[in-house]
Amino acid sequence: MASVEVREIVKQFGENAPAVDHISLTAQDGEFLVLLGPSGCGKTTLLRMIGGLEPPTSGDVVIGNHVVTHLPPRARRIAMVFQSYALYPHMSVHDNIAFPLRAQGTPKAEQEKRINWAASILGLDGLMKRKPRQLSGGQRQRVALARALVREPSVFLLDEPLSNLDAQRRASARDELQQFQRSIGTTTIYVTHDQVEAMGMGDRIAVLNLGTVRQIGTPQEIYDDPADTFVATFLGSPPMNLVERGTMLHGFRPEHFSPAAWHDAANPFERFSFVPHREEYLGAERLIYGEVGDEKVVARFPATTQLDFSIGHPVEFGVATRHMRYFDAESGVRSYETP
């Protein structure tokens, strides 16, 4: 087991803007750290540098107190699961899982013991003789995991391993993967652009944009206390509403936005004149789309709530002051003063 740290790491491809731009972060021993960000923000590049598949332009990678920046992948005791799974197409499931052990020169008997162990926790027992192309997406993913697992690595690097699964399988795979990580306690860095996955699985989340870290924290911190407007609007669906007032952006989550009449005078709240335009019924909840001034905002209500206003007519809404978040209108950075 080991912690993983990157220090001021940079990766520049040619003349382009850097894909990874001075990122420093640490995954503690045993932690499940999620790298979350939009497509092209540098998640894969960062992960590949940690794994040693991509040499950094500058900066260092530290695994368990050793600087490994210039060591090849096989010297780093890491296991990686690729987005494409990258199984060896000409080998059976058994040989795929055995490959890293053979490469290490593990004794034959020990090999079989570990392969059986990995196969049984991942439910691959009946599939050992098949070739990768004879497997479903979910089965391939489990083979890729088993191959990573048998090496007993000190760090797991996972690059969007669930993105090829359909919604249902993904939910159960998410569950299995997280339980599995908890039970073996291996430090894990998990890349995704899916916020539900990130919120549900991560001990902590690092939100990336344009090659930089915008915020690192627990899922709750990221959601409740976003460090800037990028994080505020990247997480949550629908995302945080932002209304410009003076030099500040006033931010609030759709679930905190409700008719002023519902608020009681004892708890201070901020007023907004809201014009609802459209209702969206989603089964468990309903979303009301509308405008405050000329900015689009959304309100979210449980489907069971009776709504006493009608579409098209302005109505007085409010948000409890403790749920308000303020951002500098120009820089987008969080401001902790109440205007």
Place this chain on the structure above:
Amino acid sequence: MSALTSPSTGETLTWSDDDFEPDGRYLLDNSRLLGPIMLMPAVIYIIGLVGVPFALAIAYAFSDVTVGDQSIDWVGLRNFRDVWGNDTFQRALRNSFMFAIVSQVIVIILANMLAMVLSANFHGKRIVRFLVLLPWTTPIALAVIGWLWTLDNVYSPIDAALRELGLLGPGTMFGPGKNMLWLAKPDLAQLSVLTVHVWRTLPLATVILLAGLAAIPQDVKDAADVDGASFWRQFFYIRVPLLIPIMTVAILYGIVFTFTDMTVVYILTRGGPIDNTQVLASWAFFTGVEASNLAHGAAIALFLFPLLVVVALIMLRVAKRAETV
């Protein structure tokens, strides 16, 4: 009459009921008609230049035809028996196999090395790739004439270089003569023919292997890196197995080219010295055309046929298997 206003230009588009009449205009849209028309030139070509000569060759091989007497009289297997009993034929048969097999073994080893070098990133890679491909683009007769000069018994630049290096001449490694006599000594002549075959088939094999290498996903190579496989383990357990189908194609092409080729031997050695580099193709030519014995020439040429059928069958099987992976 129907009309429609074009959304892009605002023009009015009209068409009449006539436009829907099935007259000749749409004839070529019918693939049952168009298909045969498009195939016709290829079919005529194959029948004219492959089918007819092949049928003639079979007819000749079982008859007593010569350039002087072209009437075809049936003689059964006599030609094959006569041809088989000839020492030069036996040597040509051995040489054909030897040249094809040895040259392709060398080619596959060199092509693997070249492809690996060329798939790496370095400056001037495009130029090097172009140069590697060059022998393939030269007309074979011209290329062999170039080799003829290079291997000349008196003026060979190779000999000159060896002499400069102190490897050739009295009291040196390659003996006392002033020249190696590449094309005049039996074993050196065979080596020369082999070298030209390798030189000629290497580019195609390299390009085929390069394509195969490029088709291995980067993720799979990365996975092997992460899994801790050394260079040789990756080479023998990942690269080679994944390349085998396409390597087979490259080898079979090379075998067909060397086995059927007579240009190299004909120009370089004319089968000599004393028939030491004779191959089936050249021996068929010398017997059938130069010695005017059409029937024997055809019989010799037909010996190539069963082998090439087998090679073609293997190629088709490999191609089919590659499609299903």
